[in-house]
Amino acid sequence: MAPKAQNIPLQSTLGMKYPTYRDLRLKNTDIWLEGKRIDDGAEGLWRIHDDLYDLNDFIDKHPGGAFWLKMTKGTDITEAFEVHHISDSPEKLLPKYWKRKAKTSRNSPFSFKDDGFYRTLKRKVRPLLKDLPKRDSRWSNFYSDIMAFGLFLFGVLATRYIDFYFATICGILMALVTIAGHNYMHRKDNWRMYYPDLSLLQSREFRMFHIFSHHLYTNTIADLEISLHEPIMEFLPKRKSFVHRYLSIIYAPFYWLTLNHIGVIKRILIFLVLKRTSHFGFHDLVSFFPLLVMYVLGEQPFWIAFKMWFTATLVASLYFNLIGFTAAHHHPKIFHDGDKPRPEIPFDWGLGQLDAVMDRFEIDGSHFLILTNFGNHALHHFFPTLDHGQLKYLEPVFQETLKEFNIKLRKTTIPTLMLGMFKQITNADPNSDPPELYLKSQKRN
Numbered sequence: 001m002a003p004k005a006q007n008i009p010l011q012s013t014l015g016m017k018y019p020t021y022r023d024l025r026l027k028n029t030d031i032w033l034e035g036k037r038i039d040d041g042a043e044g045l046w047r048i049h050d051d052l053y054d055l056n057d058f059i060d061k062h063p064g065g066a067f068w069l070k071m072t073k074g075t076d077i078t079e080a081f082e083v084h085h086i087s088d089s090p091e092k093l094l095p096k097y098w099k100r101k102a103k104t105s106r107n108s109p110f111s112f113k114d115d116g117f118y119r120t121l122k123r124k125v126r127p128l129l130k131d132l133p134k135r136d137s138r139w140s141n142f143y144s145d146i147m148a149f150g151l152f153l154f155g156v157l158a159t160r161y162i163d164f165y166f167a168t169i170c171g172i173l174m175a176l177v178t179i180a181g182h183n184y185m186h187r188k189d190n191w192r193m194y195y196p197d198l199s200l201l202q203s204r205e206f207r208m209f210h211i212f213s214h215h216l217y218t219n220t221i222a223d224l225e226i227s228l229h230e231p232i233m234e235f236l237p238k239r240k241s242f243v244h245r246y247l248s249i250i251y252a253p254f255y256w257l258t259l260n261h262i263g264v265i266k267r268i269l270i271f272l273v274l275k276r277t278s279h280f281g282f283h284d285l286v287s288f289f290p291l292l293v294m295y296v297l298g299e300q301p302f303w304i305a306f307k308m309w310f311t312a313t314l315v316a317s318l319y320f321n322l323i324g325f326t327a328a329h330h331h332p333k334i335f336h337d338g339d340k341p342r343p344e345i346p347f348d349w350g351l352g353q354l355d356a357v358m359d360r361f362e363i364d365g366s367h368f369l370i371l372t373n374f375g376n377h378a379l380h381h382f383f384p385t386l387d388h389g390q391l392k393y394l395e396p397v398f399q400e401t402l403k404e405f406n407i408k409l410r411k412t413t414i415p416t417l418m419l420g421m422f423k424q425i426t427n428a429d430p431n432s433d434p435p436e437l438y439l440k441s442q443k444r445n
């Protein structure tokens with residue numbers, strides 16, 4: 001029988017330490033990383049598995065850009081390191097920077113054994129890389145850029161003709177461009193990674209909480225894409241008040257409608273209350289660029305341009321968050337920390353990913369839909385640095401590896417996942433079946 005959540009305090013069934021600063025209401029990813037520095041036993045260096053490395057001299061030489069190493073100094077980067085490199089050359093470089101063994105054991109339930117699922121899959125993908133056609137990434141660029149152009153066009157038309165339909169189209173395009181921008185965030189710095197700023201979703205924060213936290217510790221107690229929304233939306237199975245359990249179904253859409261704006265307000269508050277700079281920079285200017293263009297080319301007073309732009313950003317926030325929250329990770333049958341885990345901890349990181357994801361039949365198969373709906377999600381988590389349009393070429397080896405490990409990727413429909421997300425926020429009782437049971441039988445839900 002399932003244990004009742006009412007009696008269970010929030011804790012990780014995967015054995016992870018409760019993240020320091022997890023429950024601070026006013027926090028950003030910099031504060032989260034400070035907590036990680038306390039929890040990870042990296043002793044001011046960079047931790048990979050049980051070894052500590054001094055990468056200070058490598059930060060500016062890193063072919064993937066300085067950002068990743070600068071941000072993660074003093075933390076355990078095992079998952080980030082394993083997942084962001086497909087070739088084996090980064091691993092060969094490591095001995096040059098080795099300092100010493102870590103004193104504590106790792107605060108992670110995940111392993112990366114050579115014969116485990118993830119490294120096996122990666123080895124099979126490696127030789128395919130050189131033959132991946134470039135035209136697919138060109139198509140991704142084309143789709144993203146044409147949508148970005150479209151949002152400016154409809155923004156200007158909305159202002160010029162004071163037309164809320166045009167403003168709505170502008171907002172939908174803002175949301176699609178934001179999701180497409182996610183395709184570019186996992187790589188070396190590049191200008192398309194700023195596309196999410198166009199909808200007020202701040203690319204720097206998005207890049208950090210999405211990549212350093214959500215992608216690596218999906219649906220665990222350390223997943224910021226869960227804790228940042230608590231207590232407004234509660235995804236983990238635990239004690240929940242009536243308001244958070246049932247009324248959140250009603251207020252969730254209103255929350256999504258203003259979530260991107262709340263992010264901006266939160267940053268200003270962090271600046272004013274906590275006296276932290278919140279890293280204001282170029283990306284903030286990008287956020288207001290559509291407003292500027294709408295005002296300059298719209299030939300209307302500023303407040304009309306502002307009204308149209310603000311309407312578009314509300315539509316963008318609602319659409320983006322509706323897709324984001326219901327895309328792949330929330331359904332009572334998907335593992336959430338607090339549910340019964342796999343019997344052996346640590347277990348392969350790749351299996352942990354499969355436990356925490358369902359893909360959607362309707363999306364996968366279309367390059368455009370994948371790019372604009374977080375499609376091919378499991379493969380994207382496994383190989384985040386690859387263009388979304390290229391993931392389809394990995395499908396045969398992915399299927400072959402799943403078969404070899406006797407597991408299946410769960411796929412379902414968009415309505416099932418949408419409904420599943422709402423079921424999950426009302427769900428207070430941990431799932432008592434370990435996730436591997438679901439992976440062995442694929443049912444269309």
Ligand code: HEM
Pocket residue numbers: 055058062063064065068069072077080081084085086087088089090091093094097186187188385
């Ligand atoms: C927080 C940890 C790290 C992250 C998130 C990260 C991320 C990345 C990214 C995004 C790329 C570009 C991939 C692409 O566009 O195809 C890259 C490339 C690369 N990184 Fe890192 N990196 C990390 C740590 C390291 C470390 C510790 C080393 C070695 C000491 C390293 C060595 C390399 C090398 C050699 C490349 C060139 C491409 C390759 O051979 O895979 N990285 N990294």
